[in-house]
Amino acid sequence: xxxxxxxIIEEDSDGKIGLSxxxxxNIRVTFSCLNGKYRFLGVYKFDEKKSEPNLRxxxxxxxxxxxxxxxxxxxxxxxxxxxxxxxKIPVEVLRRQAEEESHSQADRRSYEGMVYIRNSKVAAxxxxxxxxxxxxxxxxxxxxxxxxxxxxxxxxxxWLSRGGTDTxxxxxxxxxxxxxxMHILDLQEDVDKLIRIAKGLD
Numbered sequence: 001x002x003x004x005x006x007x008i009i010e011e012d013s014d015g016k017i018g019l020s021x022x023x024x025x026n027i028r029v030t031f032s033c034l035n036g037k038y039r040f041l042g043v044y045k046f047d048e049k050k051s052e053p054n055l056r057x058x059x060x061x062x063x064x065x066x067x068x069x070x071x072x073x074x075x076x077x078x079x080x081x082x083x084x085x086x087x088k089i090p091v092e093v094l095r096r097q098a099e100e101e102s103h104s105q106a107d108r109r110s111y112e113g114m115v116y117i118r119n120s121k122v123a124a125x126x127x128x129x130x131x132x133x134x135x136x137x138x139x140x141x142x143x144x145x146x147x148x149x150x151x152x153x154x155x156x157x158x159w160l161s162r163g164g165t166d167t168x169x170x171x172x173x174x175x176x177x178x179x180x181x182m183h184i185l186d187l188q189e190d191v192d193k194l195i196r197i198a199k200g201l202d
Contacts, residue, residue, distance in 0.1 A: 028058045116160045122168055123154050130173035135197050136190060137178050153179045157194055169198050 028044040044058035051057045086094060132141050132150030141150030152173040158164030172194045174182065182190060 116166070118154070118160075119166050122166055122171055125168055126154050126171045127152055127173045129168075134175035134178050135172045135194060136174050136182070139175065142175055142177075151176075155179050155182055155194075157191060157198060172198050 027046070030044070043061050045061045047057040047059045089097070127149075130152055132152070133139070134141065134152060141152050143151050145151045153176060155172050155174045156164045156166070157170050157172065160166065164170050181187075182194075
């Protein structure tokens, strides 16, 4: 059996298995094992049109997923790299590949990680202190939530994942746009500005 990733080719030089015998077993499921960790490589379906009596072709219909828990942060980083590489492909080629590889349901994976339990009083005070104004761009919250409160998101200046504290002098309230900016760019000039605000210096 030869596997190039998206296609499995089964050769039967003796012709002992006719194409009609594939009807009840027209699916192939493949795995790999490395250091005790299993990786699901895909589900492949028999391609009757491309197959011949002595050459059976299977096309992958479900893509690779990891069965072992993996890091969500690493997965996001990998996706960012893959998107940047995909942008280098000519747009018409990219569109065709996207259509060919599209599935009605996205692949699913299990993750292991840490959830930080945040102090509700710190979160509430931070938003009250901001008074409905983003503390980075200075603009009013873009909308109100279901309770009629200005929608702002709490942001830790030193991220909790980096050892930051869940305290009012390490927390500010930002609009969703600025919050994403801080997590993507994390510009020092923005951090310095927000530190001054959180400490009541501005």
